[in-house]
Amino acid sequence: MKGFAGKILKxxxxxxxxTMIETPKEWMGLYLGxxxxxxxxxxxxxxxxxxxxxxxxxxxxxxxxxxxxxISTAGKTIFHFKSPLTDGYGESVMGxxxxxxxxxxxxxxxxxxxxxxxPSYIYINDENIEIRSAKYLWGKNTRECPELIKKELKxxxxxxxxxxxxxxxxxxxxxVDCEDRQAGRSGVGTVMxxxxxxxxxxxxxxxxxxxHPQRIKxxxxxxxxxxxxxxxxxxxxxxxxxxxxxxxxxxxxxxxxRNWKQSxxxxxxxxxxxxxxxxxxxxxxxxxxxxxxCGQLFEITEGKYKGTAVDGPEYETLFSLGSCCxxxxxxxxxxxxxxxDIYGIDTISAGGVIGFAMELYEKGILTEKDVGMKLNxxxxxxxxKMVEMIALRKGIGNxxxxxxxxxxxxxxxxSENFAIHVKGQxxxxxxxxxxxxxxxxxxxxxxxxxxxxxxxYGLELTGKWWKFSGVDRFSSKNKGVEIxxxxxxxxxxxxxxxxxxxxxxxxLEGFPPIIEAVTGRKYTEDELLKVxxxxxxxxxxxxxxEGFTKADDTLPKRIMSEPIxxxxxxxxxxxxxxxxxxxxxxxxxxxxxxxxxxxxxKLKELGML
Amino acid sequence: xxxxxxxxxEKCTGCRFCEIICTLENDGVINxxxxxxxxxxxxxxxxxxxxxxxxIACEENCCTNVCPVEAIYMExxxxxxxxxxxxxxxxxxxxxxxxxxxIVDNCAVKCELCGGSPQCAKHCIIGxxxxxxxxxxxxxNVKKMIGVG
Numbered sequence: 001m002k003g004f005a006g007k008i009l010k011x012x013x014x015x016x017x018x019t020m021i022e023t024p025k026e027w028m029g030l031y032l033g034x035x036x037x038x039x040x041x042x043x044x045x046x047x048x049x050x051x052x053x054x055x056x057x058x059x060x061x062x063x064x065x066x067x068x069x070x071i072s073t074a075g076k077t078i079f080h081f082k083s084p085l086t087d088g089y090g091e092s093v094m095g096x097x098x099x100x101x102x103x104x105x106x107x108x109x110x111x112x113x114x115x116x117x118x119p120s121y122i123y124i125n126d127e128n129i130e131i132r133s134a135k136y137l138w139g140k141n142t143r144e145c146p147e148l149i150k151k152e153l154k155x156x157x158x159x160x161x162x163x164x165x166x167x168x169x170x171x172x173x174x175x176v177d178c179e180d181r182q183a184g185r186s187g188v189g190t191v192m193x194x195x196x197x198x199x200x201x202x203x204x205x206x207x208x209x210x211x212h213p214q215r216i217k218x219x220x221x222x223x224x225x226x227x228x229x230x231x232x233x234x235x236x237x238x239x240x241x242x243x244x245x246x247x248x249x250x251x252x253x254x255x256x257x258r259n260w261k262q263s264x265x266x267x268x269x270x271x272x273x274x275x276x277x278x279x280x281x282x283x284x285x286x287x288x289x290x291x292x293x294c295g296q297l298f299e300i301t302e303g304k305y306k307g308t309a310v311d312g313p314e315y316e317t318l319f320s321l322g323s324c325c326x327x328x329x330x331x332x333x334x335x336x337x338x339x340x341d342i343y344g345i346d347t348i349s350a351g352g353v354i355g356f357a358m359e360l361y362e363k364g365i366l367t368e369k370d371v372g373m374k375l376n377x378x379x380x381x382x383x384x385k386m387v388e389m390i391a392l393r394k395g396i397g398n399x400x401x402x403x404x405x406x407x408x409x410x411x412x413x414x415s416e417n418f419a420i421h422v423k424g425q426x427x428x429x430x431x432x433x434x435x436x437x438x439x440x441x442x443x444x445x446x447x448x449x450x451x452x453x454x455x456x457y458g459l460e461l462t463g464k465w466w467k468f469s470g471v472d473r474f475s476s477k478n479k480g481v482e483i484x485x486x487x488x489x490x491x492x493x494x495x496x497x498x499x500x501x502x503x504x505x506x507x508l509e510g511f512p513p514i515i516e517a518v519t520g521r522k523y524t525e526d527e528l529l530k531v532x533x534x535x536x537x538x539x540x541x542x543x544x545x546e547g548f549t550k551a552d553d554t555l556p557k558r559i560m561s562e563p564i565x566x567x568x569x570x571x572x573x574x575x576x577x578x579x580x581x582x583x584x585x586x587x588x589x590x591x592x593x594x595x596x597x598x599x600x601x602k603l604k605e606l607g608m609l
Numbered sequence: 610x611x612x613x614x615x616x617x618x619e620k621c622t623g624c625r626f627c628e629i630i631c632t633l634e635n636d637g638v639i640n641x642x643x644x645x646x647x648x649x650x651x652x653x654x655x656x657x658x659x660x661x662x663x664x665i666a667c668e669e670n671c672c673t674n675v676c677p678v679e680a681i682y683m684e685x686x687x688x689x690x691x692x693x694x695x696x697x698x699x700x701x702x703x704x705x706x707x708x709x710x711x712i713v714d715n716c717a718v719k720c721e722l723c724g725g726s727p728q729c730a731k732h733c734i735i736g737x738x739x740x741x742x743x744x745x746x747x748x749x750n751v752k753k754m755i756g757v758g
Contacts, residue, residue, distance in 0.1 A: 069639060070629040070732070097625070104640065143652070156649060157642070179623070180653050207638040217633050221732070228734045237735075282654075284735065286622035289629060291734055293622040297654065309653050 001025055002211035003065060003519035004033070008041070009107045011122060011129065013195055014055055014114030018129050023108045028519060030607060032528075034064030034099075035494030036535045037109045038080035038091070043538050045111055048545045052084040052187075053170065053194035055115035061102065061161070061200065062109040064497025068100030068208050068288070070220035071514060072227055073505070075100065075288030076497035077161075077178070082546070083186040084172050084194075085349070085403050086424040089446040089542045090186040093494060094161075095287025096178025101159040104204025116196035121149065121162075125203045134198035138168060141342040142177035149201050160201045164344030166391045167193035171401040173349035173426070177341065180311045181287055184346045186425060186447050211520030219514050223505075227292050230505060237284055239273035240294040241315040241501060246272045249323070252461050253567030254431040257323040258377045259355035260420045260558055263431035264567040267328025267378075271318045276330045285311045287499065294501055298334050305331045305384075310338040313347070316451075319429030320351020321387075325358055326377030336384040343391030352426030353400045353407060354386045356418055365413045371396045420556045423448035423548075433559055434569025435460045437471065437479045440582040443553045444483065446539040455493075455500050456486040466507055474569070476578035480585030488532030495531060534606045537590075537598050550596045553583055611686030613665070613743050614646070614720065614727055616658035616751050621737035623648055623656035627729035631720075634728040636713060643713045645720035646729060646738075649755050657754045658738050660729075661709045661720040663688050666748030672701040672710060672719070680717070690717050706757050707748075 004023055011018045023037075031040050041060045050056035059081045066074035077099030083090025102110060105126050112122070119134040137145050146160040159178060167174035167189030174189030175182040183189075192198075210216055227233060235243050249255035249268040257265040269275055277296060285295030300308040313321070313334055321327060321336045340347045360366040361375035368374060372395050375382055389397030399407050404426055408419035420427060425448025432439035441454035451457060459465035459482070460473045466489075468482060489508060493500055496511060508525050515523050543552075555574060563573045587594065591602035603609040628644035636643050649657040663686060664671060673681045673688060680694035681701060690701075697715045710719045720727070722740075730740040 068629065068641075070626055070633060072626065075624075100641075104642070157647075179650060205640075205642050207640040210639060213633060213637050213639070216639070217630070220630060220633070224732050224734060283620060284622045285653075285656075286624035286735075288624060289626045290622075290624050291626055291732070293624065293735065295622065299654075311653060 001028055002209055004028060005103060005106045005108050005209065007107050008109045008111060009124070009129070010111045010113065012114040013112065013116040013120065013131065013197060016131050028521070030531065030534060032065055032492070032495035032531050033108065034062050034067070034076065034078050034497050035091070035491055036531060038062040038078050039535050039538050039542070041109055041111055042080040042089070043542055045113065046082055046542070049547065050082065052082040052087060052191060055195070057082045057191055057194070059112040059188065059191055059195070060109055061098070061112070063099030063103040065495060065518060066514065067497045068103050069210070069216060069518065070289055072223055072289060072291040073499040073502040074497050075290060076494070076499065077183070078494060078497070079176065079183045079188045081188055081191045083425070083447060084190045085187045086448045088423060088546045088548055089539050090188065091447050092176070092183035092185045092188040093452070094176065094178060094181050094183035095499070096159070096161060096181040096183070097288035098159040098161045098178045098200070098202055099497065100288055101202040101204045103208050104206050105202055106204065106206050110200070112195070112197065115194070119196050119198050121197065121199040121201060123153070123201050126205055137198045139165065141165060142344050143342055145199060149199060153201070155203070158201055158203045160199050162199035163189040163192045164342060164391070166343045166345035169391065169393045169401065170194060171345050171391060171393070172403045172406065173346040175344045175346050177344055180285070180341060182341060184348065185450070189344050210518050212517045215517035219517055224291055227505060232504065233292060236292055236294055236501065239277050240296050242273040242313065242318045245315060245318055246274065248429070251568065252434065253564065253569035254434040254461070255323050256319060256429060256431045258326045259324060259359040259418060260431065260556070261359070262566065263434060263564045263569060265323035267326070268323065270328045271322040271330050271333060280330070280334070290499065292502065300331055300334065303331065305335040308335050308338050310334055310341060313337040316428045317347040317351070320348045321354070321383055324351045324355035325383050327380045327383050328378070329380035332380035332383055336387045339384055339387040339391065343387070345387070345391050348428050349403060349426040350387055350390060352420060353390065353404050354383060356404045356407070356420065357386065357396065357400055359418045360411065360415055365411065365415050366396070417557055420558060421449060422555060423552055425449050430457050431564065431569070432555070433564050433573040435473050436476050436574055436578065436582070437473065437482055439555055439559065439574045439579065440479045440586055441483050441487070443555050443579060443583065444487070444586055446543050452500055453490060454483050454486040455490045455503060456483055459486070474572055476574070476582050478585070479582045480589035483586055484589040485529070487536055488529045491532035491535050492528045495535065530606070534608060537603065537606055537608060540596070540598060544597060550583070553596060555579060612740050613663045613686065613722065614660040614730060615739045615741050615743050615747055616660055617737045617739065618655065618657045618751065618754060620735055621648060621656040621658050622735055623650055626732055627658065627738055630728045630732050634723055635718070643711060645711070645718060646709055651754065655754060657751055659707050659709060659751055659755060660738065661688065661707065662743070662748045665743050666745045666752070667706055670704050670706045672705055675700050675704045687721055688719065689721050690719060692716050706752060
């Protein structure tokens with residue numbers, strides 16, 4: 001079974017022991033690695049309906065099939081767990097290099113169960129596994145913690161994934177950080193915090209097993225040559241993911257603004273990287289093995305936010321801590337981004353919950369006394385302040401740290417009408433009222449609102465991509481096959497660990513030759529999409545086991561009742577009957593019944609029964 | 610002057626593609642621990658390519674001076690290791706101020722510039738590693754950044 005270590009490491013924090021199990025041989029064909037392995041391991045190891053913050057929850061950390069290889073933009077690591085935001089299937093992908101290191105240590109995945117009695121961290125050096133005290137690390141942020149571990153272990157050659165104060169304080173959307181790259185979504189850091197697990201530190205000394213090293217080298221060079229001359233290379237590296245922000249606001253009218261009241265932000269110019277990158281970006285930062293680096297080392301050298309240094313801000317963050325809060329001050333925005341990273345909380349959810357609080361403040365549901373400041377939209381300095389209050393659970397931050405869904409339940413007074421979430425997770429930067437296919441994708445994503453499970457926004461907004469053409473973003477017709485196919489395709493990316501910012505490079509046809517060089521096994525494109533479909537069915541089964549129903553495949557009230565007030569997408573919203581129509585179409589495309597339950601025939605066809 | 614590897618930390622993104630391609634070229638495997646160079650990360654700001662200076666800037670701590678069996682020699686501006694002579698005693702590994710000599714399969718290995726076409730620089734399209742005529746200060750700067758000497 002080339003391409004795989006053949007071993008899965010299981011660590012029980014309660015019993016302070018570990019076991020190694022053999023990776024089932026058929027998994028390679030069925031699940032490919034990364035997202036596939038992680039989802040399968042979560043399905044097999046997570047007890048139904050357990051408390052996401054209890055000791056029964058599970059964290060699976062998986063390298064992907066291309067992790068650690070010289071395949072540019074393919075360096076992802078993926079986490080699976082039960083999400084404390086959604087109480088269902090949780091997943092979070094990071095660019096941090098710890099996955100490749102896990103692979104070098106000889107494991108296809110790591111499954112962490114139980115709960116440590118006191119703050120601990122896991123140290124892994126190949127077969128040497130220790131659970132060490134992290135008492136002295138508790139309270140340290142995501143930049144301090146790894147430095148201290150390196151000092152303790154007297155090495156700089158170690159990969160450390162850790163939580164900050166956000167995870168320790170059980171902020172529901174806490175992140176895990178590895179070298180300033182985050183597993184941002186769904187509260188994986190919260191689950192680590194609840195397990196008293198401060199960090200996972202890995203050194204691997206082994207070769208990554210691959211079938212045809214020479215062929216991999218040829219492909220590595222081939223792709224670097226292609227990337228270098230690709231038309232997107234210059235812009236992607238110079239401006240990063242925020243490059244299309246102005247277009248989203250001005251041209252498409254789908255940049256969510258002021259807690260999704262609007263979808264055009266008049267302050268978009270100053271938060272666009274076309275403005276800030278030349279001024280603040282000192283150099284590119286990259287994930288492991290990426291030669292199309294979108295990361296920007298953003299530094300502020302003077303003024304009240306002097307000393308700020310952050311890898312970012314990325315497009316989603318420019319929305320969440322920017323337009324969602326009516327904030328056009330890029331310095332305050334970047335400071336807030338840095339604080340999110342350092343404390344270890346998700347920028348998307350943090351901005352979502354701050355925008356939510358700003359709307360409640362303007363509507364008088366929260367007062368200056370409640371929040372301790374004037375919290376109007378556009379109060380830029382309030383954004384970093386609120387991030388700190390949330391991460392440290394100070395004042396109103398203690399309520400907002402629960403995410404918009406739970407915070408609105410606590411606050412009451414009709415605030416639930418302004419809580420923008422799907423399944424409990426705050427959505428990313430696409431006003432789906434004007435991108436209806438993405439609305440369906442938000443509703444069906446198993447981890448709650450998500451742009452990356454389908455990655456269909458580009459195709460919706462431009463009308464064509466890959467196999468699709470003539471797509472009408474304002475229509476709710478014929479979205480089922482489109483979203484199903486895109487979800488399955490993007491899941492292949494997550495199994496391989498390829499960045500979705502590269503989907504216009506690899507599409508699907510780029511993969512079979514690389515997979516063959518890694519594993520020695522031939523895959524057709526259809527087989528790969530089948531893997532994606534299988535994994536997506538498994539994610540659905542996890543949520544069904546957790547008690548989710550069709551009613552959870554829904555959208556925020558605002559999205560389904562308030563038309564976009566201005567701009568190119570003016571007047572659009574997703575009527576409940578349109579969502580119903582799209583869901584019917586999608587379930588049919590998936591071979592699920594009317595309630596969204598996979599049929600026996602479908603599961604049989606996928607080899608899952 | 611002979612071309613060698615020259616580091617540009619101000620451009621390095623920290624992607625470590627260079628480490629991976631190095632071992633693939635020289636060992637036929639993927640294992641960054643065997644790489645003849647490394648990217649040292651110091652905080653968010655510094656990603657530092659640490660490479661062999663081929664005797665340009667090691668100053669007193671030069672591997673060619675310390676090898677007890679004289680397995681390390683200079684040839685046309687490249688410091689090479691004679692595999693037949695090497696006893697893998699590790700003296701050079703200890704001495705190298707940049708920490709870029711390794712013991713792989715019971716033999717000391719170091720950057721010998723991939724026979725004149727270093728794969729790391731070839732693939733570093735960002736320009737953090739270049740194959741060009743060296744400037745001594747660039748290596749001394751790296752030394753300072755990683756806190757040696």
